[in-house]
Amino acid sequence: MQREDYNVIGKKFNKVEAVEKALGHLKYAGDIYFQNCLYAKVLRSPHAHAIVKRINTSKAEKLKGVKAVITHKDVPKIPTWHNALYVFSAQCFDSFILEEKVRHVGDRVAAVAAVSPEIAEEALELIEVEYQLLSAVFDRIKAMEEDSPTIHDFVWRGSDKVKIKNNILATREIKIGDVEKGFKEADIIVENIYETSRPNNAPLERSVITCCPGPGGSLEVYATTQGVHTLRMSLAGSLGIPLHLINVHRVYLGGSFGAHIHTGFIESICALLALKTQRPVRLEKTRKEIFLSCGRHPETIKLKTGVKKDGTLVAQHMDLTDDTGAYATGAESKMVLGAGDFMSMYQCPNQRFTGRTVYTNTPPLTAMRGAGNPQVHFAVESQMDIIAEQLMVDPIELRLRNLIKIGDKMYGAGHDIFSRINSNGTQELMIKGAEIIGWSRRGEVSNDKSRLRRGIGFARGFHTSGCGSEKPSGFYVEYSGAIVMINIDGSVNLITASVDSGSGGHTVYAGIVAEELGVRFEDVVVSDADTQTAPFDCPTHASRGTYVVGMVSKEAAKKAKEILLKWASEILEEPVNRLQTKEGKVYVVDQPERWTSIEEVVLVGHRNGWGSVIGLANLRPTECAPHFTVAFCEVEVDTQTGKVCVVRYIAGADVGTVINRNGVEGQIVGGVHMGLGYALLEDTKIDETNGEILTTNFTDYKILSPIDMPPVETIIADTFEPTGPFGAKGSGEGVTNPVAPAVCNAVYNAIRVRIKDLPITPEKILKALRKKSPNH
């Protein structure tokens, strides 16, 4: 299968919703206001670990304008659903809607619904709580010790009650080949410990949910969520009400990066208050609450690699401790994702992965762009650089010797999800990127003793496109449905429940549908959608949009086209296999002067009552076609201040066929921005004495500004993914994964200092430089 000359795909087209956004007309969840609406606020614990011994809400209830106050006594005795993205038996239920035992600073104690947000806040202050303090643990290694405080006694995995020992939610032990034998065969063994940080997703939009009660106990929901169907399932499950009573409306999101997949906290609280007061209730997270409710899992990674003199990997063992915070919104998924990632970074006959997901008394962590992969990439790609130096082999050459190839098995989102690699542009990208940045200049640096020192670093990586696999995963729900309808004016409606947080997914699907049907891009409209009228789709995550939703949209378009051509064949009096479509016309294949318009075909059908031209498709992907990336980075380190400035960045991506070039480039540079933040700046700081979060606003939590961003050059590989729609794969997360190790390797090239714990701060640089030469 090959890339063809497409009519729509690869050409320039604007995003379907761009004009509306530019005008300020597009309504996000928080822009939709309702009459008679109440405003909800959540009372949050000031303590990291405590029992709510007594709680008195009477004063709050008496405050004028307060319509409801709820505590742990008022919530259903059903553990709240964090995440219907996972198969039920894999889901972790470790929380109630409001807690009698609080497990982190900021945990949910009570909630108020009032006629204004100001009155709701005032009411919070009138709630009297007596806490019985418990000792808390914030360090993931200490949390596993015998005498550490127990954060969860037990949790439910599906309907199974599971005892939790030493705060360990789950472990994994995965073996391939024989690592002990492999290490014996190695010429060198490199062993290091890497620590990663806790950046926040920091989407610009603050999460809002509004629940509007209707007749018969029903609920209309407008929410900042990455998955409307999974939110619906979570609400039904958490509240114990029939699914069909809840309808979630799909809106565009102002960014998410994984922050809005989980649904077990404010969502259930809002729904409960709406049902109780029988009025619309709006719950909006403050920026501080966003800093308390999402973020990348920090991990401790021990990596032992055995290599032969010629650079071939013979054995590797990764030991990973994953910190999920006080609640496991994603169960042990980030650890398991890390396992799959680790095992597929390179060809290695003997591999072992030992992992554990641990609770700590810190705010719950969630998915965040890359989900478990950036951490593992940091360890693996830093280690490859170290190995290259020890063996005196060029780092790029070392990668080439161990690269996974087309036909190899790919452990995707966790080790029970695997597929085969059918396209891989890594080699092309490495060679091109090296040439552009001037890779051969790296050696010049070693004698440089000036204050500002430059270095060049490289790292590579990948991310899966979705969670498809040969057999359905025991962990993820992974399938999509879509409907395509052609209207009597020749326009097309694509009905998909898929959420677009800014990635440009809707635009890609519209482009794919237009290409498949043979209409113009402008003729396709992505319909509004809700859970009552759009088929099931998973939350937009795992870079699955283009590859899975794009593919099912293509299939739905194909089915609509079958009906269209059947009718056209009657009109044109030609068999279906002699007909083709292009630019809104149906024409006879070698007699293009014989044609009719698509609009006319549908109109004839309409007049004759033949029905609607409509196609429905369902798709469970059996592959997860990884998109491969490379990162070349040049830094300038100020040896006096420790500041690292990225002066140039080359980002390479293998995304298969490019559907919308602006979209892919945007994802690449945006992914680099987040990756550079991970490397250099972003971390949620926690007071180790009491568990308070110190970085809860944008003054204290810094993201790279336009002044900090280096010029980013993008290169796109020329590949075709046969299992993807028109040869396309995802691109959203692969671009972030290799950034931190590339920066780290560049810093090492500049000053011979290797930082193994993120972020690479000026303090760490200076400390390391002083250690190297005490007179510095």
Added chain:
Amino acid sequence: MKRRIELRINGEIYELEVEPRSTLLKVIREILGLTGTKCGCERGECGSCTVLMNGLPVNSCLVLAVEAEGSDILTIEGLSKDGTLHILQKNFVEYGAIQCGFCTPGMIMTAKALLDTNHRPTEEEVRQYIAGNFCRCTGYDKIVKSILSSALEYK
């Protein structure tokens, strides 16, 4: 205790009763229904609430509505005339500078203020000027490109 004030927004005069503590942002969004201006942080740190006040960009979450009386306020809704996109809006769309779009209104208003006073900014000047407008999606490069391109076509 509400106060009667008169606000001039996008060329129109509005007579309103507002609480003295209400921010200009809150009044624009919730009383006037102009939800194009966003509220990202409530503290003047992210720039998503940027409007122009007498031609200068301000964080409307830090301006009291009562303070804004007597000034000319321009929001994103006031930028396009008769359905025609302002050059900045047109270029943001065409350059792919809009991903999630949440920073877009504030970013465009800031850019307008820049181009109104500096017709040929350098790239560095653009980056400095928009540094108070956060974007989490784009990494800024297409935003900068569309502003520089707009400068060339600016009237």
